[in-house]
Amino acid sequence: MLKTFSKGGIHPPENKLTSAKDIKRLPAPKVVYVPIAQHIGIPAEIIVDRKDKVEIGQVIAKSGGFVSSNIHSPVAGTVTKLDMIIDSSGYKKQCIVIRTDAKNETNFQEIDYPLKKEIDLEPAEIVKRISDFGIVGLGGATFPSHVKLNVKEDKKMDCLIINGVECEPYLTADHRLMLEKGEEIVVGIKILMKALHVNKAIIGIEDNKHDAVELFKRLTANEKQIQVAALQVKYPQGGEKQLISAILDREVPKNGLPMDVGVVVNNVGTVFAIYEAIQHNKPLIERVVTVTGKKLKNPSNFWVKIGTPIKDLIEEVGGMPEGTRKIINGGPMMGKAIKNTDVPVTKGTSGILIVDEDEACRGEVKNCIRCGECVNVCPMGLEPHLLMNLSEKGMYEKAAQEDIMTCIECGSCSYVCPSNRPLLDYIRFGKNITKQLASSKN
Amino acid sequence: MNESILNSVLLLVSLGAVTALVLYIVSKKFYVYEDPLIAVVDDILPGANCAGCGSPGCKSFAEKLVGTEDISDLFCPVGGNEVMKLVAETLGKEVSEKDPTVAVVRCQGSCEVRPKTTEYQGPKSCAISAMIYSGETDCQYGCLGDGDCVTACKFDAMFMDETTGLPVVITDKCTSCGMCVEACPRDIIEMRPKNKRDLKVFVGCLNEEKGGIAKKACSVACIGCSKCEDVCPKDAITMVNNLAYIDPEYCTLCRKCVPVCPTHSIIETNFPPRKEKKVVKEKKVVAEPSGEVKSVNLTKDA
Numbered sequence: 001m002l003k004t005f006s007k008g009g010i011h012p013p014e015n016k017l018t019s020a021k022d023i024k025r026l027p028a029p030k031v032v033y034v035p036i037a038q039h040i041g042i043p044a045e046i047i048v049d050r051k052d053k054v055e056i057g058q059v060i061a062k063s064g065g066f067v068s069s070n071i072h073s074p075v076a077g078t079v080t081k082l083d084m085i086i087d088s089s090g091y092k093k094q095c096i097v098i099r100t101d102a103k104n105e106t107n108f109q110e111i112d113y114p115l116k117k118e119i120d121l122e123p124a125e126i127v128k129r130i131s132d133f134g135i136v137g138l139g140g141a142t143f144p145s146h147v148k149l150n151v152k153e154d155k156k157m158d159c160l161i162i163n164g165v166e167c168e169p170y171l172t173a174d175h176r177l178m179l180e181k182g183e184e185i186v187v188g189i190k191i192l193m194k195a196l197h198v199n200k201a202i203i204g205i206e207d208n209k210h211d212a213v214e215l216f217k218r219l220t221a222n223e224k225q226i227q228v229a230a231l232q233v234k235y236p237q238g239g240e241k242q243l244i245s246a247i248l249d250r251e252v253p254k255n256g257l258p259m260d261v262g263v264v265v266n267n268v269g270t271v272f273a274i275y276e277a278i279q280h281n282k283p284l285i286e287r288v289v290t291v292t293g294k295k296l297k298n299p300s301n302f303w304v305k306i307g308t309p310i311k312d313l314i315e316e317v318g319g320m321p322e323g324t325r326k327i328i329n330g331g332p333m334m335g336k337a338i339k340n341t342d343v344p345v346t347k348g349t350s351g352i353l354i355v356d357e358d359e360a361c362r363g364e365v366k367n368c369i370r371c372g373e374c375v376n377v378c379p380m381g382l383e384p385h386l387l388m389n390l391s392e393k394g395m396y397e398k399a400a401q402e403d404i405m406t407c408i409e410c411g412s413c414s415y416v417c418p419s420n421r422p423l424l425d426y427i428r429f430g431k432n433i434t435k436q437l438a439s440s441k442n
Numbered sequence: 443m444n445e446s447i448l449n450s451v452l453l454l455v456s457l458g459a460v461t462a463l464v465l466y467i468v469s470k471k472f473y474v475y476e477d478p479l480i481a482v483v484d485d486i487l488p489g490a491n492c493a494g495c496g497s498p499g500c501k502s503f504a505e506k507l508v509g510t511e512d513i514s515d516l517f518c519p520v521g522g523n524e525v526m527k528l529v530a531e532t533l534g535k536e537v538s539e540k541d542p543t544v545a546v547v548r549c550q551g552s553c554e555v556r557p558k559t560t561e562y563q564g565p566k567s568c569a570i571s572a573m574i575y576s577g578e579t580d581c582q583y584g585c586l587g588d589g590d591c592v593t594a595c596k597f598d599a600m601f602m603d604e605t606t607g608l609p610v611v612i613t614d615k616c617t618s619c620g621m622c623v624e625a626c627p628r629d630i631i632e633m634r635p636k637n638k639r640d641l642k643v644f645v646g647c648l649n650e651e652k653g654g655i656a657k658k659a660c661s662v663a664c665i666g667c668s669k670c671e672d673v674c675p676k677d678a679i680t681m682v683n684n685l686a687y688i689d690p691e692y693c694t695l696c697r698k699c700v701p702v703c704p705t706h707s708i709i710e711t712n713f714p715p716r717k718e719k720k721v722v723k724e725k726k727v728v729a730e731p732s733g734e735v736k737s738v739n740l741t742k743d744a
Binding site: 086090091336362426428429432 | 559560563564565567569570573574575576582
């Protein structure tokens with residue numbers, strides 16, 4: 001019996017249409033739009049100006065604080081303007097617009113570096129470089145990686161978990177990366193183990209990616225410190241807390257961090273980005289994006305430069321199919337519909353999902369029938385129906401007492417609700433207000 | 443038989459007497475002094491419990507009025523000056539007089555002038571929609587049209603106009619409690635002085651984008667051209683972030699700014715219709731054969 005997390009969870013149809021498709025490299029787009037707020041925390045500060053020439057990998061926006069991250073130019077070219085562009089948040093945000101030069105120097109373009117196994121840097125240097133090279137969590141949350149690696153002295157770390165779960169339906173970016181860059185990821189894991197001073201790492205992979213499980217078992221056959229854990233397929237296993245529960249059977253305390261139970265979790269995409277940063281001096285300027293949807297002619301996985309407009313990707317997979325109702329940035333469960341196709345790819349874009357009327361539209365909202373399904377499936381052990389009502393009625397203090405802030409916004413409750421109630425919408429709203437109230441109190 | 447009636451009567455009377463005694467003692471022992479004025483002031487207040495004054499309800503506002511020395515910055519927007527004057531008389535304190543205000547909706551982005559570019563399917567609530575994205579149209583400053591202000595209004599003074607998709611304020615019912623102002627995530631609703639006969643002139647737009655972008659999203663958007671600012675004789679109009687704002691404190695309701703606005707984004711309410719000028723005088727420069735330039739008045743039918 002394979003392991004999985006203890007509470008709740010659902011089994012949405014997997015729809016992994018692109019799991020057998022190689023990751024294709026796209027030519028650099030003519031113009032890139034690089035938002036300065038691509039990570040959780042303080043937005044970066046722009047340090048280039050109009051008409052400046054920039055090189056690939058040059059820092060164009062500097063980290064604005066500890067929980068923040070540098071942003072590097074994904075192309076060589078000229079800054080044409082500093083503009084406000086609608087990004088995946090649905091609002092206009094500050095962007096650096098760069099027109100690519102015709103030649104576009106190839107310092108970082110080729111992906112196939114020779115594998116480099118020796119790790120020369122010391123732990124402190126590793127963390128510094130991860131911070132300098134703008135690495136953030138590529139699983140979707142875009143939490144700056146160096147913050148996770150700055151372990152407080154009173155915390156005792158004993159295990160590094162690598163997240164190769166990819167529990168979101170449709171997405172295959174991590175799966176393909178694991179298959180194509182397995183050896184590099186293993187080196188990346190060693191880099192992280194060195195930085196964290198731990199001597200145990202476990203790679204968690206769901207069993208629907210059997211080829212990846214086999215590959216990593218083979219690659220780590222001689223590595224005693226690195227284990228592979230094949231996991232039962234269940235959403236949202238890719239959530240940090242769920243993954244720790246599944247692999248180590250430890251529960252992260254309420255309002256706590258994985259650090260509190262001696263664990264750091266990193267996504268395989270992040271591990272690969274760290275490998276490239278440490279071994280090949282390459283900052284985070286591109287990522288794997290799955291462009292998928294049932295009606296698409298040719299759904300694929302791509303290496304995409306940060307800042308590429310999404311419309312370029314849609315063209316690459318055969319254009320927008322007729323009857324498209326929604327374009328989602330991310331997967332169908334946690335992704336967010338975007339406002340137009342000019343929205344650029346950011347560090348957190350793991351997939352672009354194009355859905356039609358049948359999949360996109362919400363059903364008619366009916367009354368709660370007290371079936372308790374939402375409570376059954378909540379992986380955090382909350383009562384979504386209660387939280388929704390509290391937040392709808394404006395009882396935010398009570399909602400905070402009912403642990404609204406521990407919700408991971410996985411959307412399982414909305415998915416199972418037979419009355420189509422917008423549970424997550426209201427919970428998210430309640431969380432927002434609770435956060436505001438808390439910050440206004442301080 | 444008489445005896446049984448007598449017994450029960452006696453029993454009940456003694457029971458009543460004992461209970462009355464207990465109640466009397468308790469009420470004396472645990473008596474809390476409350477200023478009788480509070481009840482009087484509470485009676486004067488409108489009793490709407492709208493929280494427009496900042497207190498949770500009329501009773502607590504009455505307590506505040508009685509309890510504080512200087513009540514000049516406390517005001518009941520629903521009762522207005524009349525009620526405050528009565529309160530002042532009762533308490534023997536000074537109150538400040540305020541011009542009555544009324545809510546105005548500073549957005550004219552109906553479906554016609556502000557085309558929808560996306561469709562929102564989430565819960566019908568402006569607050570949630572604003573949290574998710576910038577709205578169904580390309581204007582990220584305008585009305586979201588889900589009616590949070592109408593829900594917040596406790597006086598039935600607002601409704602959603604179905605043809606325009608915008609909220610409408612019924613000025614007679616509006617008590618300017620300010621609940622709608624708080625409910626609107628876009629700060630579209632403003633409390634402006636009611637003036638005589640409810641005459642108002644204000645900018646019906648909040649779009650801070652540059653002119654071209656604003657106009658593309660909405661044909662009645664303020665494009666920040668400053669024409670109104672130039673024409674205003676009282677310097678009541680300021681331009682901040684490509685957006686005009688008419689300060690009600692200086693505005694004399696002369697309406698000179700209304701016709702000069704190229705996008706018609708300045709709203710005037712309850713004014714009598716303008717007298718149409720039959721003859722428009724136009725100055726035209728005509729070059730004389732002698733080379734002298736002379737100004738001539740030409741008359742043309744409008």
